[in-house]
Amino acid sequence: MKEDSNQSEYKPKFMEWGIINKENFSSIKDVPIKRWDPLSTVIITSKDFGFREERQRFYGHYSYLSPIRGKRPIPLKTMEDKKNDLGDCSEVIWKGYKDVFMSVLEGTPMHNDWGSQIGDGFTIIIMEDEKRRDNPFLDIPHKIEKIPESCKALTLINRYPSMARVVDQDIKVSIEKLLSRHSKLAEGINLITLSRDFYPSLCFALIPDDVLASIFFSMKAAILYAIEEAIDRDYYDIPVNPFFNIGTKVGGSQPRIHSQVYIDLNGDGHGSRLEAYLQAFKEMGNDCHLCKSTHGGSNERRIILETNFWAFFATGSPVRNYHIRFHPKEHIRRFTQLNVNQLGDLAKSIKAIFEALDKMNVDKNRNILFTCVPYGYDADFHMFGDIIPHEIIGGAEMADDMRVARKSPYEVAEEIRNAITS
Ligand SMILES: [Zn+2]
Numbered sequence: 001m002k003e004d005s006n007q008s009e010y011k012p013k014f015m016e017w018g019i020i021n022k023e024n025f026s027s028i029k030d031v032p033i034k035r036w037d038p039l040s041t042v043i044i045t046s047k048d049f050g051f052r053e054e055r056q057r058f059y060g061h062y063s064y065l066s067p068i069r070g071k072r073p074i075p076l077k078t079m080e081d082k083k084n085d086l087g088d089c090s091e092v093i094w095k096g097y098k099d100v101f102m103s104v105l106e107g108t109p110m111h112n113d114w115g116s117q118i119g120d121g122f123t124i125i126i127m128e129d130e131k132r133r134d135n136p137f138l139d140i141p142h143k144i145e146k147i148p149e150s151c152k153a154l155t156l157i158n159r160y161p162s163m164a165r166v167v168d169q170d171i172k173v174s175i176e177k178l179l180s181r182h183s184k185l186a187e188g189i190n191l192i193t194l195s196r197d198f199y200p201s202l203c204f205a206l207i208p209d210d211v212l213a214s215i216f217f218s219m220k221a222a223i224l225y226a227i228e229e230a231i232d233r234d235y236y237d238i239p240v241n242p243f244f245n246i247g248t249k250v251g252g253s254q255p256r257i258h259s260q261v262y263i264d265l266n267g268d269g270h271g272s273r274l275e276a277y278l279q280a281f282k283e284m285g286n287d288c289h290l291c292k293s294t295h296g297g298s299n300e301r302r303i304i305l306e307t308n309f310w311a312f313f314a315t316g317s318p319v320r321n322y323h324i325r326f327h328p329k330e331h332i333r334r335f336t337q338l339n340v341n342q343l344g345d346l347a348k349s350i351k352a353i354f355e356a357l358d359k360m361n362v363d364k365n366r367n368i369l370f371t372c373v374p375y376g377y378d379a380d381f382h383m384f385g386d387i388i389p390h391e392i393i394g395g396a397e398m399a400d401d402m403r404v405a406r407k408s409p410y411e412v413a414e415e416i417r418n419a420i421t422s
Pocket of ligand 1: 288289290291330331332381382
């Protein structure tokens with residue numbers, strides 16, 4: 001076989017980068033499905049969110065079934081990976097560490113010290129910092145020629161996504177004929193934003209503020225680009241979920257700091273939790289809770305950190321112990337409306353809080369989730385985020401939207417406040 005050169009073409013295997021075409025399609029059983037649970041799915045009848053009439057929408061519980069995600073190559077664990085699982089941040093461990101993204105950034109196949117290939121260098125790159133590169137619907141992966149030295153963060157299409165992004169029209173029609181009523185082909189864009197230089201995600205203290213801010217800037221620019229192109233292709237009413245999975249215990253399979261964005265292009269509604277948020281904000285009307293709340297009052301404060309732009313607080317109804325919620329002080333609906341000052345300040349603040357949690361020996365495996373109003377919805381909303389450290393949860397908690405927390409949010413807030421200032 002000939003060695004890859006930068007000019008060579010790569011034919012994507014079934015569902016790599018969300019591509020389904022005549023060449024790689026084999027069987028319906030591997031198709032990514034969005035499946036609504038018939039026992040919790042309700043048709044949205046109201047015109048509350050300004051929906052167009054021509055399509056049925058739901059809210060409820062749904063699952064993305066994506067067989068390819070189970071097949072993605074996860075390399076055998078090296079000593080570095082094992083230490084990463086423990087959140088070991090000593091520099092000597094990470095010096096010269098090679099990951100799959102290094103191969104992407106250098107546009108060349110890369111092997112680990114034992115000679116097994118960790119990456120072939122092919123990718124689809126949407127953003128180099130905030131500069132547009134490939135179209136979010138591009139279907140030809142390639143190697144990156146050169147990333148300028150100044151670049152701090154990049155946004156790529158996820159190679160092993162939960163949703164199909166570019167689907168051959170004939171195949172799409174035949175897939176849809178075979179699916180049952182509550183199932184559909186899961187369509188969407190899965191983005192991944194990473195730092196150009198390697199920083200282990202469990203070692204937040206090592207990530208410079210400006211690098212984390214650059215990850216936010218690149219995410220924002222990429223979402224805007226993807227939405228613009230999606231609307232151009234007649235997709236509408238688009239839920240967008242930006243998030244970080246930090247650590248293998250909460251879904252982060254790569255050790256390098258990275259965020260993800262799920263852009264759902266099915267246009268068929270949203271989950272039951274988002275429905276509850278949308279209805280709650282609707283009920284609040286002009287009396288927005290996040291705009292006026294002091295989060296626990298002036299004596300028993302649940303506030304953890306307050307800056308010119310953001311408030312962070314221990315939420316009064318935690319889904320895990322040490323669950324922290326945060327929101328911009330400005331009443332805005334989406335992540336993409338955050339400006340450069342708000343995003344820069346967010347990077348600094350999250351870092352300060354993560355360092356405080358580290359000092360308190362809170363599990364370093366954490367999720368950061370942003371909740372925003374979907375594109376196309378005519379709904380009032382105040383965007384917010386959650387920082388949720390990993391914890392094992394029990395039975396009753398899986399059955400309903402309920403959690404048992406053992407720590408008082410007031411104590412949590414006080415402990416974190418003390419850890420930030422000490
Ligand atoms: Zn508000």
